[in-house]
Amino acid sequence: MTSAAFDVLGIGNAIVDILSHTDDAFLSQHGLIKGSMMLIDEERAETLYAVTGPGVEVSGGSCGNTMAGIASFGGTGAYIGKVRNDQLGEVFRHDLKATGVSFETASATSGPATARCLILVTPDGQRTMNTYLGACTGLGPVDIDTKVVGAARVTYVEGYLWDAPEAKKAVLKAFDAAHQAGRLVSITLSDSFCVHRYREEFRDLIRNRVDILFGNEAEIKALYEVETFEEAMEATRKEAKIAALTRSEKGSIVIKGSETYAVAAAPVAKVVDTTGAGDLYASGFLFGYTHGKPLAECARLGGIAAAEIISHIGARPEQALRGLV
Amino acid sequence: MTSAAFDVLGIGNAIVDILSHTDDAFLSQHGLIKGSMMLIDEERAETLYAVTGPGVEVSGGSCGNTMAGIASFGGTGAYIGKVRNDQLGEVFRHDLKATGVSFETASATSGPATARCLILVTPDGQRTMNTYLGACTGLGPVDIDTKVVGAARVTYVEGYLWDAPEAKKAVLKAFDAAHQAGRLVSITLSDSFCVHRYREEFRDLIRNRVDILFGNEAEIKALYEVETFEEAMEATRKEAKIAALTRSEKGSIVIKGSETYAVAAAPVAKVVDTTGAGDLYASGFLFGYTHGKPLAECARLGGIAAAEIISHIGARPEQALRGLV
Numbered sequence: 001m002t003s004a005a006f007d008v009l010g011i012g013n014a015i016v017d018i019l020s021h022t023d024d025a026f027l028s029q030h031g032l033i034k035g036s037m038m039l040i041d042e043e044r045a046e047t048l049y050a051v052t053g054p055g056v057e058v059s060g061g062s063c064g065n066t067m068a069g070i071a072s073f074g075g076t077g078a079y080i081g082k083v084r085n086d087q088l089g090e091v092f093r094h095d096l097k098a099t100g101v102s103f104e105t106a107s108a109t110s111g112p113a114t115a116r117c118l119i120l121v122t123p124d125g126q127r128t129m130n131t132y133l134g135a136c137t138g139l140g141p142v143d144i145d146t147k148v149v150g151a152a153r154v155t156y157v158e159g160y161l162w163d164a165p166e167a168k169k170a171v172l173k174a175f176d177a178a179h180q181a182g183r184l185v186s187i188t189l190s191d192s193f194c195v196h197r198y199r200e201e202f203r204d205l206i207r208n209r210v211d212i213l214f215g216n217e218a219e220i221k222a223l224y225e226v227e228t229f230e231e232a233m234e235a236t237r238k239e240a241k242i243a244a245l246t247r248s249e250k251g252s253i254v255i256k257g258s259e260t261y262a263v264a265a266a267p268v269a270k271v272v273d274t275t276g277a278g279d280l281y282a283s284g285f286l287f288g289y290t291h292g293k294p295l296a297e298c299a300r301l302g303g304i305a306a307a308e309i310i311s312h313i314g315a316r317p318e319q320a321l322r323g324l325v
Numbered sequence: 326m327t328s329a330a331f332d333v334l335g336i337g338n339a340i341v342d343i344l345s346h347t348d349d350a351f352l353s354q355h356g357l358i359k360g361s362m363m364l365i366d367e368e369r370a371e372t373l374y375a376v377t378g379p380g381v382e383v384s385g386g387s388c389g390n391t392m393a394g395i396a397s398f399g400g401t402g403a404y405i406g407k408v409r410n411d412q413l414g415e416v417f418r419h420d421l422k423a424t425g426v427s428f429e430t431a432s433a434t435s436g437p438a439t440a441r442c443l444i445l446v447t448p449d450g451q452r453t454m455n456t457y458l459g460a461c462t463g464l465g466p467v468d469i470d471t472k473v474v475g476a477a478r479v480t481y482v483e484g485y486l487w488d489a490p491e492a493k494k495a496v497l498k499a500f501d502a503a504h505q506a507g508r509l510v511s512i513t514l515s516d517s518f519c520v521h522r523y524r525e526e527f528r529d530l531i532r533n534r535v536d537i538l539f540g541n542e543a544e545i546k547a548l549y550e551v552e553t554f555e556e557a558m559e560a561t562r563k564e565a566k567i568a569a570l571t572r573s574e575k576g577s578i579v580i581k582g583s584e585t586y587a588v589a590a591a592p593v594a595k596v597v598d599t600t601g602a603g604d605l606y607a608s609g610f611l612f613g614y615t616h617g618k619p620l621a622e623c624a625r626l627g628g629i630a631a632a633e634i635i636s637h638i639g640a641r642p643e644q645a646l647r648g649l650v
Binding site: 018049050052053054055056057058059068086087088091094095096098099113114314316 | 343374375377378379380381382383384393411412413416419420421423424438439639641
């Protein structure tokens with residue numbers, strides 16, 4: 001690949017996670033769907049927080065987690081996302097920059113507070129996410145520095161950004177800039193409910209603009225409205241250039257034209273909290289890809305990163321991923 | 326004991342901890358003394374935070390941790406402490422109230438931000454604390470609700486409060502109110518550097534007003550300016566009514582007049598982070614004491630709580646302490 005200042009530029013919703021342990025009864029009592037991400041407004045965020053147990057705050061955001069993973073592998077990264085100039089915004093900025101990722105997007109100086117995601121972790125390690133987007137809705141095309149886009153081998157974005165209309169425009173601007181600079185673009189489907197909300201736009205992008213697609217089994221089935229993973233694989237093969245599809249304990253499948261690579265999941269002693277599994281898989285895959293590794297090796301690196309992240313609470317690596325390879 | 330709405334009222338510095346892993350080289354490079362608590366101003370807080378790795382935010386404050394422990398044992402508690410009406414202040418208030426502790430002190434609506442403690446955890450599990458007191462300096466006598474003091478069997482305060490002159494006045498007001506209501510007062514020495522700063526005031530209080538004293542080996546030796554723990558014990562016996570002295574892996578010693586109770590430490594598989602060990606010891610002891618347990622049993626409960634807290638990152642219990650007894 002041609003030289004680049006950054007392996008990956010990530011664009012995402014800049015969110016601080018509030019992690020709290022709960023049980024299944026709490027989820028059903030409050031109408032929450034286990035394993036999914038629901039968008040909530042400020043009032044609902046406050047109501048739900050008030051009835052939630054003590055928490056731990058840690059920087060998150062799907063793409064932020066991926067970028068922290070890239071840095072943890074020893075890769076170079078930049079991030080574009082919007083926080084407010086408040087305490088949680090400072091925490092988010094500090095934590096991402098402390099991993100070594102470049103993060104120069106200006107903070108909002110007015111408007112809603114930095115985004116928070118109330119993540120309820122059940123005893124089975126599943127996480128149920130309730131996101132107040134707050135300042136993320138202020139991300140727009142003006143925040144896209146096309147020089148940074150052109151300096152990154154891959155521009156990677158989250159499907160979640162479609163929930164903020166101006167952020168979607170920012171993504172499309174970045175995709176154009178990346179391709180004009182001869183770079184690649186990549187997207188994760190983020191969440192099956194997110195796929196339901198934006199199915200046609202995502203399919204159009206995958207057919208026409210996306211170079212590397214990430215999704216899990218539920219998301220890819222939702223995208224193509226099929227019942228089985230096998231059907232989803234065949235639909236993906238027809239529409240996506242390269243797709244990396246994760247299947248939890250069944251590992252992952254990489255599809256590129258007629259090629260298919262199945263890679264087993266890395267072993268995990270105990271699943272503590274699945275938050276960030278997909279985000280970290282993407283970090284390993286993209287680190288490998290931007291370092292010229294074959295697709296099966298990219299998938300293996302993704303699996304190693306995912307295994308690390310589900311072994312503890314929180315969605316940012318606790319161990320240097322470069323040490324686990 | 327006469328009936329009371331609360332087992333314990335705690336008065337303390339209301340602080341959100343920022344926990345980050347580091348190594349010994351970082352500590353010496355930045356002039357930090359391992360295991361101690363240093364007060365820092367806002368500028369130093371920002372400078373130090375900027376060079377620190379990614380962190381996790383969790384409600385802390387020595388006395389706040391103790392009160393969370395009381396609640397975790399199934400006890401009733403109230404807390405008095407000062408946060409600002411900012412995001413970290415909301416986090417602190419939420420987390421303490423979510424444990425079941427009553428916390429009605431008004432937030433500051435102007436002035437410095439909610440206090441933060443940058444806690445650097447080294448691979449040996451030791452913690453080095455850097456506290457920006459912020460809004461805590463706004464705690465004063467007006468915040469002491471004497472009805473709440475009178476409704477608590479024990480009013481427990483941290484020596485750290487002496488670092489905020491108005492907070493010290495608040496404590497003395499609370500001590501008067503407690504004794505007028507026929508209740509007990511208790512203090513922890515907090516930190517050996519804190520003892521050096523306020524030795525004479527602490528000794529005067531212990532001789533004349535304190536019913537239950539908490540301290541660790543370094544603190545009690547600093548208080549009486551002696552070389553050995555045995556000398557410190559004898560000095561304590563002469564001056565304190567009841568003293569519970571902790572000695573890390575050597576367990577704890579309770580002294581009451583001519584009586585001495587030595588209780589072994591509870592077993593710990595692996596010491597991960599010693600933050601909060603003394604705070605949680607106090608919670609177990611005071612829970613036992615306010616439930617009429619003999620002193621040795623109070624010390625045993627303290628040891629169980631301390632063992633739980635040093636087994637994981639953070640200074641608030643992850644397991645319900647009532648389940649460990």
